[in-house]
Amino acid sequence: MTGPHVEKFIVPIGPQHPALKEPAHFEFTVDGETVTSASVRFGYVHRGLEKGAENRNWAQALYLLERVCGICSHAHSTVYSLGVERLAGVTAPPRAQAIRQILLELERIHSHMLWVGVAAHEAGFDTLFMYSWRDRETVMDILESFTGNRVNYSANVLGGVKYDLGPAQADSILSGLDYLEKRLHYYMKVVNNDESFLGRTRGVGTMTTEEAENLGAIGPVVRASGVSRDLRVDAPYLLYADFPINVITATAGDLQARFVVRIQELFESTRNIRALVEHLPEGELAVRFPRKVRAGETVSRIEAPRGGLFYFIKSDGGENPFRVKVRTPSLRNFMSVIVGAVGHQLADIPMILSGIDPCFSCNDRTVIVRREGRDGSAAPSESDSRKDSSS
């Protein structure tokens, strides 16, 4: 430091901050109003869910892991069920798989519509926020009439699903989707035409295809930068091979592109749900699941609304999981915020942050990094560095 002119000015945001819905700590170094560097720290909502899963049996852990995320809860319970079923050598009946897929796509609609509202709110466009959330109630009502709950549907059991899709549910889904599609066309027009809103989104947080690849971004964020990456197509699970979706991509890579990609994805989701409801396979809802799962380990991945969701599950042949490792999609997108914030005005930061649809509580895991000595021997335990968050 050579004088007051080169002193760094750091704006701390969080962990408790009125603009943040969940706790995380950001430090933005600014030069005037322009951000010159940024850093993030998580770990304020570490809940010990992975360890908790080890103390529960296979069925109980399903409901615990469903609560990793309040918005994509069905994605978490499905990815866990698929992994555990693979370990146990059990396959859910086709009808159950179709119902899981319908719920996953309904959840995507509810998650993306929630995001449209939150991102509009961060931009100061509260009208869009309120109306998109009002219309989001349609899909919440569908989910409630289908499973009995608005969030944490608990529709999965190991080996299948609990709730059948009867004619009454099919009707409510189809009529609800008709209304939602109409509204989504309208919102698409708003985000593409409203001049004041475009001022906040066009050219903000732009990420080129190369940057997106290098930063390891995932989900709609990377698709808005022109990378066709979607587990529903790259590694199809459930019935995505028979009822495929088209990957939506955009090339601009800015916030507006993310709006367009997310809303267009919803049209794909509604098309997919309609196809599934019309060609719902007949058969049972669930098969018997053993209490003990044979020893082994597996990786289970699905495309959650925010991107690829990763679970590692290990069994030692007992009634409880030996290890469950969760990697949620938000974590992979935070680097794009840290890098993307540089060069922007401080006022754009909430928009850039909400552009990745962050879910802080889902992120927080504990990772223990063991530093190995140069000669290959493990360093003494005192020097083990324990870091909260990052997984």
Add this chain to the structure above:
Amino acid sequence: MKIGSMLGEIFKSVFRKPATVQYPYGDRKPVPERLRGTVRYNPEKCTGCTLCMMDCPANAIEIITIDKPNKRFIMRFHADRCTYCAQCVVNCRFKCIEMSNEEWERAALTREPFTVTYGRDEDIQKFLERTSLASTQEKP
């Protein structure tokens, strides 16, 4: 490109009813048929396998044996711990457990009302006698 692209929507909404409801006053929306409310237990068919208890993620269910040879069991249900996931309903092979879609508003100022004991009246009586006896023996 235009300014105020949602103005039309706002004017339309001026003449509409509010989207929100004044819960718990006024007209209530009907609850869905599949709503998962309080757990209900039928002791007549229960064999005491305790599968519901074993898989409950919240330890909300206790199956207490009163007389095993005669298949007399009671259930203590802790509504304050329950996550309403319906795993117990799925696990029960004899359809003893169901979830009510009428009883779901369960606010209270103390925890006592949340513990519900289900079973035949005489079995509950026996259980209460047993617990009171145990507590008097413990006291001195």
